[in-house]
Amino acid sequence: MKQHLGRQSGVQSVDVSLIDGKVDVTPKEDGQIDPAQLLKAVYDSGVTVAEMDLTARGKIVKDVSGNLALQVSPNQSFAIAHNDLLKTVEPLADSSAVVTIRGELYRKPAGKKKTAASTPLKLLILEVQKKE
Amino acid sequence: MNTRKLALLLLVGFVFAPVSQAQIKHIEMRVEGMT
Numbered sequence: 001m002k003q004h005l006g007r008q009s010g011v012q013s014v015d016v017s018l019i020d021g022k023v024d025v026t027p028k029e030d031g032q033i034d035p036a037q038l039l040k041a042v043y044d045s046g047v048t049v050a051e052m053d054l055t056a057r058g059k060i061v062k063d064v065s066g067n068l069a070l071q072v073s074p075n076q077s078f079a080i081a082h083n084d085l086l087k088t089v090e091p092l093a094d095s096s097a098v099v100t101i102r103g104e105l106y107r108k109p110a111g112k113k114k115t116a117a118s119t120p121l122k123l124l125i126l127e128v129q130k131k132e
Numbered sequence: 133m134n135t136r137k138l139a140l141l142l143l144v145g146f147v148f149a150p151v152s153q154a155q156i157k158h159i160e161m162r163v164e165g166m167t
Contacts, residue, residue: 001166021166025159033156048164055158072156100157108164 001045008041010034021050032073035105036121052106054078054123057130060092060099068093070101070123078105078123085125092131100130 005014005025010033015024023042027033035054042049058072063079068090071077080086080103089099103123 001163016166018166021163023161023163025161027156027159030155033159035156035159038159038161042161042163047166049161050164051162053160054156056156058155 001042001047004041004045005038008033008037011038032076034076039106039121048108049106050108051104053102053126054105055100055102055129057098057100059097060089060095062093070099070103078103078121081122081124083124085128088128089125098132099128101125102127102129 001023002014002016005011005023010027010030012026012028014026016022017024025033025038035052039049039052056070056072056078058070058077060080061069061071061077063069063077068080068086069077070080080089089101092099101123103125105121105123
């Protein structure tokens, strides 16, 4: 799995801890990495992802339907799921402010043994680390 | 370079600078079934 993940575009390094089942992925300097592609790569290697957390820096933007998203590059953004922490970043929508957010991007649905993440990934904010 | 072009360049710089600094810093996964 480590080799499989290491071959994905944008991956700088992969650390796997067999004891606690943790996989740390460090993106390359440009940060151009696709989490959905990583999920698929793990799934393809025969392992189930129970949870995926992400730390990303970007701008809060509003999409056409008024939902908030974290834009991490001109062509990559993550829709933000509703929770209490969403309110803390809501005033920054469509401003030039840059925030660093740690959030949960994927959690395996309860009761299902093994599924590929087919639904669009939504970012559930766990922590707003920095506002600039 | 005339003033108008310089102002436009600065404006474009301000608009795109924050996004160009944006990026994914780290990804952590918890997996099951790993041997």
